Amino acid sequence: MTNLESTAEHILIVDDQPELTDILSVTLAKRGYAVDCVYDGEQALVWLRSNTPDLILLDVAMPRLDGYEVCRTIKADNRLKDIPVIFISAMQDIGVKQQAFKVGGVDYITKPYQREEVLARVRTHLDLRRRQVELEHIHQLKDDVLRMVSHDLKNPLSAILNAQKLLNMTLREPLRTNGTARESLEIIERNVGKMLSLIRDLIDMARIEGNIDMHLxxxxxxxxxxxxxxxxxxxxxxxxxxxxxxxxxxxxxxxxxxxxxxxxxxxxxxxxxxxxxxxxxxxxxxxxxxxxxxxxxxxxxxxxxxxxxxxxxxxxxxxxxxxxxxxxxxxxxxxxxxxxxxxxxxxxxxxxxxxxxxxxxxxxxxxxxxxxx
Structure with a gap:
């Protein structure tokens, strides 16, 4: 069953029990989500080659390719790795649940599930993913601003400092007797130096907070x-x-x-x-x-x-x-x-x-x- 609203958050359900999948799909669609369903792991990977959902609900035990292997494949793909995967299974063994988290799942829901529980967990993980995307956007915006600061402010300030040094060299004799001019050039040098130090520190702080160049x-x-x-x-x-x-x-x-x-x-x-x-x-x-x-x-x-x-x-x-x-x-x-x-x-x-x-x-x-x- 498919409900494709371009503005709705998109959920993929992967389960080999069509009757349960269709019920869950209807429940999610009524809450405004766009939903796609596939019925085994291999179909899921084929579908994911050309689609990028916001969240995946994934069964564990399926024919041909189980949910663990599907999740491993998803997490190994740079395009798909950040998509939250919630496992849904009738198996309640603690080892099964541990393996689900080990391969990259963010949550585990046991069948038979309560409708409100599924909706609450889906909503929670979509909210977390949305905030993660917003933070990534903010970090990218910050990086863009820092690049602009580095180029559009640092370079002109460096040019001013170089010009000041050139004036000091070419006007060495007049500056010895003209205290006002000498003091003015010293003020330029001192304040441009402060600005360059501030720019360097701001760029360093941003790179450190972004874990850039952090190689042990x-x-x-x-x-x-x-x-x-x-x-x-x-x-x-x-x-x-x-x-x-x-x-x-x-x-x-x-x-x-x-x-x-x-x-x-x-x-x-x-x-x-x-x-x-x-x-x-x-x-x-x-x-x-x-x-x-x-x-x-x-x-x-x-x-x-x-x-x-x-x-x-x-x-x-x-x-x-x-x-x-x-x-x-x-x-x-x-x-x-x-x-x-x-x-x-x-x-x-x-x-x-x-x-x-x-x-x-x-x-x-x-x-x-x-x-x-």
Whole structure:
């Protein structure tokens, strides 16, 4: 039986008992759903080659091809894999139900079923699927906006910054005596730099939230930490800061995303150097504690006031003190840190004493650290 309303949500029923299938089809059609019925697994796969329903009601025991194999085939197809499959069967054995969920089913209804129960479960899973599609659309829209931001804002800002640098070079002598012009160019450079940093952080945050570039691989801890620490040598030297590394024994590896976890190190080290006074100390320490890889960035800088701690990892939050306001930043750095650590199934926490210093500690599961032979 078929009811094809172009605006109605489309349900496929796959069952080898036509009398039950027709009754269920009529029930669903009366509620406004478009319904198609087929009577064995092979027919279902043929029908699905040219159709994409919103939901599938699937019997388990059918001739030629059972419901499990039909569901496996559906979930292996990129076009069909997100369609919710609800199994309907007279079999009540717990093993049968477990197998139904194992192959990709989202629900299991036992025959003989109550009409209202079927309608409620169908409605629930269609609502969930609809919200999933809406979220995918929102994510796609966000990605489109970010691409636009990256191209239509970042490129012109980079051009302005390059023009400013060119003016600095070509007008070097006049700028020495014209303080107003020199200050104006410095303002341009400073504010364009802020905008570029904000754009980079927004793009990074979107990519992190979308799990883009999140690829775990074994990383040799000592060389990895040393590489990132060396990137801050010049910045630390400019403030006469003692930059220290305390690392685990040679040869220890951990599984992490080198690209994304590198952002954790970059943001924590950058903040530590930024808020540590001239002549201070910044230490990067790492080790294995039980089943966790633990990393700490310590400084003897400004510290963080207690009232700021609950908001520290919120997006765009900046510590509201005079000393911190003197420093530039987007307010996204620590939020990015927490998002990346969360994706490693880890946690990040802070120990601070205002006016004396701060320690940020990151702990992630080791996933079997292995020594390099």
């Amino acid at each position: 691989e074994p990383v040799q801890v000592n060389s990895y930490l040393l590489k990132h620490l060396n990137e801050f040598k010049l910045e630390a030297k400019g403030k006469n800061i003692d930059l220290r590394l305390v690392s685990p024994p040679d040869g220890v590896q951990v599984w992490l995303s080198p690209l994304r976890f590198g952002q954790v190190l970059t943001n924590l080290l950058s903040n530590a150097i930024k808020y540590t006074p001239d002549g201070g100390i910044v230490e990067l320490a790492a080790g294995i504690e039980g089943n966790d890889f633990v990393l700490a960035v310590r400084d003897n800088g400004l510290g963080i006031p207690d009232e700021a701690l609950p908001h520290l990892f919120e997006k765009f939050y900046r510590v509201p003190t005079e000393a911190h306001l003197e420093q530039t930043g987007t307010g996204l750095g620590l939020s990015i840190v927490k998002s990346i650590v969360d994706q490693h199934n880890g946690r990040v926490y802070v120990d601070t004493e205002y006016g004396k210093g701060t320690t940020f500690t990151v702990s992630i599961p080791c996933l079997e650290p292995v020594p390099v032979e």
